Amino acid sequence: MLIYLLIAEVAILxxxxxxxxxxxxxTYLKGLQEKRRKARLSEHFLRLIETKExxxxxxxxxxxxxxxxxxxxxxxxxxxxxxxxxxxxKKEVVSILLIKKARSMARSWFWMRRNLAARIFALYGPPxxxxxxxxxxxxxxxxxxxxxxxxxIGMDSFQGVTKILEGIRSEPGFAHFFYRxxxxxxxxxxxxxxxxxxxxxALHKAVLEVLGAQSWGGLIPFLxxxxxxxxxxxxxxxxxxxxxxxxxxxxxWLEMLAKDTAPSVRKMAFSGLKLFPSDTSWPLLEQGLSDPxxxxxxxxxxxxxxxxxxxxxxxxxxxxxxxxxxxxYAVCFG
Numbered sequence: 001m002l003i004y005l006l007i008a009e010v011a012i013l014x015x016x017x018x019x020x021x022x023x024x025x026x027t028y029l030k031g032l033q034e035k036r037r038k039a040r041l042s043e044h045f046l047r048l049i050e051t052k053e054x055x056x057x058x059x060x061x062x063x064x065x066x067x068x069x070x071x072x073x074x075x076x077x078x079x080x081x082x083x084x085x086x087x088x089x090k091k092e093v094v095s096i097l098l099i100k101k102a103r104s105m106a107r108s109w110f111w112m113r114r115n116l117a118a119r120i121f122a123l124y125g126p127p128x129x130x131x132x133x134x135x136x137x138x139x140x141x142x143x144x145x146x147x148x149x150x151x152x153i154g155m156d157s158f159q160g161v162t163k164i165l166e167g168i169r170s171e172p173g174f175a176h177f178f179y180r181x182x183x184x185x186x187x188x189x190x191x192x193x194x195x196x197x198x199x200x201x202a203l204h205k206a207v208l209e210v211l212g213a214q215s216w217g218g219l220i221p222f223l224x225x226x227x228x229x230x231x232x233x234x235x236x237x238x239x240x241x242x243x244x245x246x247x248x249x250x251x252x253w254l255e256m257l258a259k260d261t262a263p264s265v266r267k268m269a270f271s272g273l274k275l276f277p278s279d280t281s282w283p284l285l286e287q288g289l290s291d292p293x294x295x296x297x298x299x300x301x302x303x304x305x306x307x308x309x310x311x312x313x314x315x316x317x318x319x320x321x322x323x324x325x326x327x328x329y330a331v332c333f334g
Contacts, residue, residue, distance in 0.1 A: 037062065048089055060097070070093065071116065077090070095124065121136070122154065125152075129155075146178055149179060165197055165206040168209060168210070180210055180213055198211075223242065258273070268299075277307055285303055289322075301329070
């Protein structure tokens, strides 16, 4: 009886060993095949960009069922290339080769297929597909709604921008910053949508956070109102916007807000003074070294250190109390 059990165990182990070995060989061969496909497609796409030829299926060296390889190849180009020639080719390839597949996969029961659809739309999404993209933005999986949000921004979708700002307001962690950074790369039309949605009280803080993530080069009509808001969070966020899109009297605002009652506002103001050097701010920065809040003191000390020789002299003459402590810290580590 024992011998039969031993034989059975050996047979099972041998079968598992063969299965594992075959899986590894198959995975290696599959990966090698995929690598060759992508190299072939990359060479073709590069040639089309260099020669400015339009994309068409007659000269395409791949097959329609290679849509994953085509998508991944286009995504690798998207991370490296910019310009009209690349944008033209990308739009042509997606429109001719991938868009029908994206439309069918967008309603799939399987999240990985919905992910592929969202990624295709993120490369190029025709306006007619906006309802599908908005639907993907409501997906339970971030790996679907994340690229769908990028697609909505590429479409300049007002509803899409609204959903993204709602996500910034309600979703913490990685999703929050992903949405913010994605919107910060939006077009002038997206900027218009953001300003319009800034009038919504529920979305206003999210709007300020996005506006503070990039220099937009346009007038922000509610910025001065926000700098004197009764809400300290709004005042602090508005300083972040001011540093990216300065007002003519930006220095005056920063010097005034460096005396604010809220530590978060004082910290932002002292940090912002790095970008607006002025002889009038030296006494204010030195006073900031004795602020009751460590983060505020450190912001003032860091700005003094960044402001050159006179700032270094102010730090060096601090010999007592909390001002001396933060001055030493800034000189050594700040």
